[in-house]
Amino acid sequence: MSDVLTVRNLSVRYPGAARPAVEGVSFTVPARGSVALVGESGSGKSTTALAVTRLLDRGVEVTADEIRFEGSDLLGLGARELRELRRGGLGMVFQDPRASWNPARTIERQLLDGLRGAQRAERRERLIAHMRRIGLHDPERRMRDYPHHFSGGMLQRALLAGVLVHEPRLLIADEPTSALDTTVQAELLALIGQLRTERGLSMLLISHDLGVVARMADHVLVLYAGRIAEQGPTAAVLADPQHPYTRDLLAAIPRLHGPRKVPLKVGKVAEARTEGCPYAGRCRFATDRCRAETPLPRPVGRTEVACHLAPLPDAKAA
Amino acid sequence: MTDIGPTTVAAPPAPPLQARAGAGRPARIALGVLSRLGWLLVVVWAAVSLTFILSRVVPADPARLAAGLQAGPEQVAEVRALLGLDQPLLSQYLDYLAGIARLDFGDSIQTRGPVLDDLLQALPATLELVIAAFVIYAILGITLGVLWALRPRGIASRLIGVGTIIGVAVPVFWLGLVLQVFLGAKLGWFPISGRLNYNDFGVSEVTGFTTVDAILAGNPSALGDAIWHMVLPVTALVASQLAIATRLMRTSMAAQLRRPYVRVARSRGSSELRVVTVDALRNALNPVVTMLGMQFGWLLAGTILVEVVFSWPGLGLYAFNAFRTFDYNPILAITIVTTVTFVVVNELVGLIYPILDPRLKEDR
Amino acid sequence: MSTAAPTAAPARPRAARRVRWSARRIVLSGIGALILLVVLVPGLFTGDDWNSVNVADKFLGPSLDHPFGTDEAGRDILQRMIHGARLSIGSALAVAFAAAAIGTVYGAISGWAGGWVDRILMRIVDVFLAFPYLVLAMALAAAIGRDMKSAVIALIIVWWPSYARMVRGRVLSLKRDLHVRAARTLGASSAQLLRWHVVPHTFSEINARLTVDIGYALVALTGLSFLGLAAQGSSPEWGLMVSTAKGFVLSAWWYALFPGVVILLTVLYFVRVGDELAGEES
Numbered sequence: 001m002s003d004v005l006t007v008r009n010l011s012v013r014y015p016g017a018a019r020p021a022v023e024g025v026s027f028t029v030p031a032r033g034s035v036a037l038v039g040e041s042g043s044g045k046s047t048t049a050l051a052v053t054r055l056l057d058r059g060v061e062v063t064a065d066e067i068r069f070e071g072s073d074l075l076g077l078g079a080r081e082l083r084e085l086r087r088g089g090l091g092m093v094f095q096d097p098r099a100s101w102n103p104a105r106t107i108e109r110q111l112l113d114g115l116r117g118a119q120r121a122e123r124r125e126r127l128i129a130h131m132r133r134i135g136l137h138d139p140e141r142r143m144r145d146y147p148h149h150f151s152g153g154m155l156q157r158a159l160l161a162g163v164l165v166h167e168p169r170l171l172i173a174d175e176p177t178s179a180l181d182t183t184v185q186a187e188l189l190a191l192i193g194q195l196r197t198e199r200g201l202s203m204l205l206i207s208h209d210l211g212v213v214a215r216m217a218d219h220v221l222v223l224y225a226g227r228i229a230e231q232g233p234t235a236a237v238l239a240d241p242q243h244p245y246t247r248d249l250l251a252a253i254p255r256l257h258g259p260r261k262v263p264l265k266v267g268k269v270a271e272a273r274t275e276g277c278p279y280a281g282r283c284r285f286a287t288d289r290c291r292a293e294t295p296l297p298r299p300v301g302r303t304e305v306a307c308h309l310a311p312l313p314d315a316k317a318a
Numbered sequence: 319m320t321d322i323g324p325t326t327v328a329a330p331p332a333p334p335l336q337a338r339a340g341a342g343r344p345a346r347i348a349l350g351v352l353s354r355l356g357w358l359l360v361v362v363w364a365a366v367s368l369t370f371i372l373s374r375v376v377p378a379d380p381a382r383l384a385a386g387l388q389a390g391p392e393q394v395a396e397v398r399a400l401l402g403l404d405q406p407l408l409s410q411y412l413d414y415l416a417g418i419a420r421l422d423f424g425d426s427i428q429t430r431g432p433v434l435d436d437l438l439q440a441l442p443a444t445l446e447l448v449i450a451a452f453v454i455y456a457i458l459g460i461t462l463g464v465l466w467a468l469r470p471r472g473i474a475s476r477l478i479g480v481g482t483i484i485g486v487a488v489p490v491f492w493l494g495l496v497l498q499v500f501l502g503a504k505l506g507w508f509p510i511s512g513r514l515n516y517n518d519f520g521v522s523e524v525t526g527f528t529t530v531d532a533i534l535a536g537n538p539s540a541l542g543d544a545i546w547h548m549v550l551p552v553t554a555l556v557a558s559q560l561a562i563a564t565r566l567m568r569t570s571m572a573a574q575l576r577r578p579y580v581r582v583a584r585s586r587g588s589s590e591l592r593v594v595t596v597d598a599l600r601n602a603l604n605p606v607v608t609m610l611g612m613q614f615g616w617l618l619a620g621t622i623l624v625e626v627v628f629s630w631p632g633l634g635l636y637a638f639n640a641f642r643t644f645d646y647n648p649i650l651a652i653t654i655v656t657t658v659t660f661v662v663v664n665e666l667v668g669l670i671y672p673i674l675d676p677r678l679k680e681d682r
Numbered sequence: 683m684s685t686a687a688p689t690a691a692p693a694r695p696r697a698a699r700r701v702r703w704s705a706r707r708i709v710l711s712g713i714g715a716l717i718l719l720v721v722l723v724p725g726l727f728t729g730d731d732w733n734s735v736n737v738a739d740k741f742l743g744p745s746l747d748h749p750f751g752t753d754e755a756g757r758d759i760l761q762r763m764i765h766g767a768r769l770s771i772g773s774a775l776a777v778a779f780a781a782a783a784i785g786t787v788y789g790a791i792s793g794w795a796g797g798w799v800d801r802i803l804m805r806i807v808d809v810f811l812a813f814p815y816l817v818l819a820m821a822l823a824a825a826i827g828r829d830m831k832s833a834v835i836a837l838i839i840v841w842w843p844s845y846a847r848m849v850r851g852r853v854l855s856l857k858r859d860l861h862v863r864a865a866r867t868l869g870a871s872s873a874q875l876l877r878w879h880v881v882p883h884t885f886s887e888i889n890a891r892l893t894v895d896i897g898y899a900l901v902a903l904t905g906l907s908f909l910g911l912a913a914q915g916s917s918p919e920w921g922l923m924v925s926t927a928k929g930f931v932l933s934a935w936w937y938a939l940f941p942g943v944v945i946l947l948t949v950l951y952f953v954r955v956g957d958e959l960a961g962e963e964s
Contacts, residue, residue: 055581059471079590086587094585099578102597113588113596162586361812372825487949489901491908492924492942499931499938619816623905627928637817638909641824653813653821660814 004170004202005029005052008066012044012051012226015059019274021047022226027219029170034196034203036217036234038210038249044226045206049172052204053092054082070169091168095175097155101147108143111162123165130161134191153184157191164195171196174206189215210253214238222246225278232303242305242312244283277307285309354665358658365657369650370414374407423651428643433651436636442526443513444632448614448621450548451555456610459560463567463606464599467575478564485561490620494554494627502550511629514544551624558620559613566609571602611667618656710955717951721772724765732761733918741934751936754926755916759937763944766918771948773830773912774900777837781899782892784838785845786884792846793853804850810843815902823911830919833912837902841895848891852884886959894956897949904945920945 005028012022022044029035037045051062052074067074070089077085086092094100102110108124115123131139134157147155156176163171173192177185189212196203207213213220214234221231222243230243241247277295280286289308297306405413417424423433466475502510514521514528519540524531528544574580575598583593622634629635633652640648720727736756744751750759792803815837822836904921906912913919920941927938 050581053585055585083587083589086585088587092582092585094578094582096578100582102579102583102601104600105597110583110597111586113583113586113592159582361809364809365813369821372821483954484946484950486953487897487901487946489904489921489942489945489949491905491921492938492945495924495928495931495938496942499935503932504935616814619814622816622820623908626909637820641820642910644824646824649821649824653817656817657813661812664812 002071003028003030003068004033004070005204006066006068007048007052008064010048010051010062010064010067012047012056012063013061015061020226022051025221025223025226025228027221027228027231029202029204031169031202032200033219034205034217036205036207036213036220037223038207038213038220039223040208040249042225043223045208045223046174047226048223049092049174049204049206053086053090053172055092088166089169091163091166091171093156093159093163093171093173093176096179097152097159098147098179100159101155103147106144106146107150107158111143111158111165127161127165130165131158133164134158134161136161153180153188156180156188160188160192160195164199167199168201170202170204172204172206175208176205177212178207178209185212192216210238210249222249227278228297228304228306229279230303230305230307231297236302240301242300242303242310243279243307244285244309244312245279247312248282285312354668358661358665361661362654362658365654366415366418367411369653370411372650374410418654423654424647426640426648427645428640428648433647436648437633437651437655439526440631440633440636443528443630444618444621444625444634446527446529447548447551447555447624447630447632448617451552451559451621452610452614452617454552455556455559455563458556459563459610460567460603460606462560463564464571464594464602466564466568467571467602468594470572482561482565485557486565488558490554490558491623491627493557494551494624497550497554498627508550509547510550513547513630514540519543551628551630554624554627555617555620559617562613563606563610567602567606570605571598574598574602577601607670608667611663611670614660614663618660707958710951710958713951714955717767717771717948720764720767721775722768724768727764728761732765733757733916741930741937743934744936744940750940751934753923753934753937754930759923759940762918762923763920763941766920766923769830769913769917770900770904770920770945771896773834773903774896776834777841777899777903778892778896780834780838781841781895782845782888785842785847786849786888788842789846789849789851790853790884793850794857796854796857800850804847807843807846810840811847813840815840816905819902819906820909820911823906828911828914830907830913830917833903833906837899837906841899845888845891849884849888852887856883890956890960892956893959894953897952897956900945900949900952 010025013020222229276291280290300310521535532541625634739756742752819836907921908925913922923941
């Protein structure tokens with residue numbers, strides 16, 4: 001089975017920024033697979049997703065060797081084809097459900113925007129069915145309500161339904177649960193999981209929450225300051241991380257039992273170095289070579305790591 | 319922008335006008351309307367009372383003025399009795415109120431006729447200018463503001479930006495004068511004063527609006543002449559207010575375009591045009607509409623100045639002449655009329671608001 | 683009794699001025715100083731005969747001798763304008779400051795008192811705000827007389843309500859914040875809270891609005907003079923000059939043009955400074 005999404009050497013630079021927001025990122029999303037982009041704020045994970053779908057603002061510079069969706073080149077796509085794609089194969093769900101809806105228009109209007117006549121009627125029927133599927137009671141009537149009549153969780157589900165009605169092959173979810181309560185979060189994730197199985201949907205998940213990632217993704221990319229620190233099968237990366245940053249991330253998760261871990265060294269991604277390894281400023285093991293020479297990703301064990309010092313001396317707990 | 323005066327306007331109390339489906343909705347609407355009307359009455363009463371106080375505080379003796387400067391003391395006393403100025407203040411006040419209620423504003427010394435007649439005569443002329451200016455400037459302001467927000471780095475936007483910076487500071491009377499001199503007198507492109515002359519074109523005066531009457535008479539050259547006379551004054555009016563609307567529209571639009579739902583709409587495959595107009599603009603217009611409504615009042619002020627510059631026979635010129643000749647009744651009448659108009663317009667704007675923002679339709 | 687700041691951290695009092703000097707601000711300050719000089723000591727820039735009638739020189743166009751030309755009495759327009767600055771700008775300053783002062787006190791009291799006092803006071807403000815300013819100014823000028831003083835009073839009466847509204851709004855929201863803090867503060871009195879928390883916070887917003895209003899007041903005043911409601915006779919007030927120029931507009935175009943340009947530039951200046959101040963606050 002071919003890959004649904006292929007990204008090679010993606011770089012994104014915002015106008016007037018000191019360093020690129022994303023640099024040299026490459027990954028693939030296999031059919032029926034799910035890949036997660038993980039990192040703290042400012043790591044470039046959202047930017048990557050937005051760059052791939054070309055939703056970034058006009059002035060932002062996006063370059064890549066290759067961005068392919070189901071074999072066709074995304075970079076060279078014209079505006080109309082891009083719109084077609086967005087109404088079809090590619091679906092996106094965003095972080096803040098409340099901010100994702102125009103408060104002045106009804107849910108129905110927003111989801112059926114631009115459609116007319118028979119096409120609209122048919123789409124509407126399917127939309128109602130999907131709304132029911134995601135758990136909205138009396139969808140016919142409720143769809144004509146305004147966003148402020150819905151709870152955050154329901155809004156996110158409605159967004160999902162709106163995306164699914166297009167029968168996408170790839171779902172890109174940018175922090176889909178961050179703005180929700182934990183119980184609602186769990187429900188939404190379960191729903192996404194079910195829908196994926198039902199439809200064989202591939203997923204690109206962006207999250208800062210390792211728990212969500214562990215649950216939803218087969219494959220994970222850890223990003224730091226716009227570069228890939230480590231990537232590999234989720235189980236492998238989480239069980240036996242090889243990059244110091246991944247280790248620190250995992251160590252930073254508060255645990256109820258066990259000895260106290262060394263806390264993540266405080267630092268800002270924005271102040272990451274432009275030369276050498278971006279993590280060198282915060283890394284416990286940093287050497288002069290780290291500060292001078294940018295490490296390239298190379299296979300180490302079951303994962304790919306961008307670190308001069310991998311494999312690290314002590315395998316598990318730091 | 320000129321003659322901008324204080325930058326806020328009364329927001330009268332009153333509960334939201336509409337309520338969501340439920341019992342008692344008609345009652346609540348009725349209550350809302352009543353309270354707004356009540357408020358209107360309060361303001362009108364305040365305006366009327368204020369003008370009454372002013373008229374009696376006046377340094378010159380109104381009886382003397384009415385009688386004329388040559389009149390002797392007995393004639394002045396007669397006139398005083400005639401005008402009821404020898405009555406106790408309270409009964410004068412009540413008479414005054416009663417008169418206003420009847421729309422009796424007294425007589426003008428200048429024209430020796432009821433002020434009401436003069437007002438009705440002059441009103442269409444002023445309205446013609448104000449309405450034309452308002453429509454043009456609303457459309458232009460919104461368009462320019464949106465363009466500016468969409469392409470902030472383009473050349474057009476830079477020009478618009480510079481234009482608004484200057485526009486905010488231009489005094490409307492001076493602009494009118496400059497236009498009059500350079501485009502009117504020196505270049506001769508436009509007439510320097512006045513309106514369409516009905517007689518010259520054989521058009522009968524039906525509504526008092528030169529453009530409307532010309533259309534009704536089916537006389538294209540008259541219509542052309544009517545418009546030709548309006549160009550300079552309307553341009554001055556529009557130019558003086560345009561900057562505010564444009565800047566506000568641009569700020570509001572830029573803020574909306576940054577909101578997440580715009581990106582989400584794009585991600586669904588909506589065309590850029592739809593996203594901008596139906597989604598973003600709809601929300602961006604809210605503060606702008608309120609501002610436009612407020613500006614209607616300031617447009618009235620600017621119109622007075624423009625009418626003076628261009629000798630346009632409207633309320634402004636009327637007030638100006640009345641003022642110069644110490645003819646107080648017209649001034650008071652105009653104060654009341656313009657104040658009422660101002661408040662009414664603001665009320666109407668308040669009514670539009672819930673339509674634009676569905677969230678306001680609810681009871682909170 | 684001490685007016686020392688209460689123990690809860692005071693809102694960064696704006697009295698500590700951390701102004702960042704950029705080229706733009708230096709220029710603006712320089713212009714401001716110049717304006718101040720012109721208003722206070724116009725004689726510094728003109729000769730003693732600035733107002734002397736010299737019919738032989740009437741209606742001379744702009745030249746090196748007379749950069750703005752001469753008027754109907756042969757007087758140099760530029761020199762008259764320099765002297766008129768005191769009237770025009772000075773009055774605008776008076777309007778803006780007085781309106782701000784009255785409005786601020788009124789609004790602060792209203793907002794701080796809250797309850798029905800606030801409601802009544804604000805109703806009164808609403809009534810004032812319902813009048814379109816020019817009309818009210820006209821009516822007032824008609825009643826209390828036509829000179830600069832009356833015009834200034836009229837404009838102050840028209841202008842103060844918007845400050846009242848603004849300040850009251852700020853005070854209300856600050857009060858909500860303060861109730862929490864006040865509970866933790868050891869016995870700080872209302873006066874102290876007002877002085878150290880409320881006032882500094884609203885100060886810069888008032889400042890910005892005030893500066894911009896100087897510009898708008900200038901426009902309003904010159905407009906009133908233009909209509910003959912403010913300055914009279916041979917006063918060198920700028921609006922009056924435009925009004926006089928109106929009569930000679932065909933023969934002496936410079937007479938109408940230059941005063942207007944100067945008004946425009948002055949208003950522009952104040953608006954820019956105001957924007958600059960507003961930018962600093964946010």
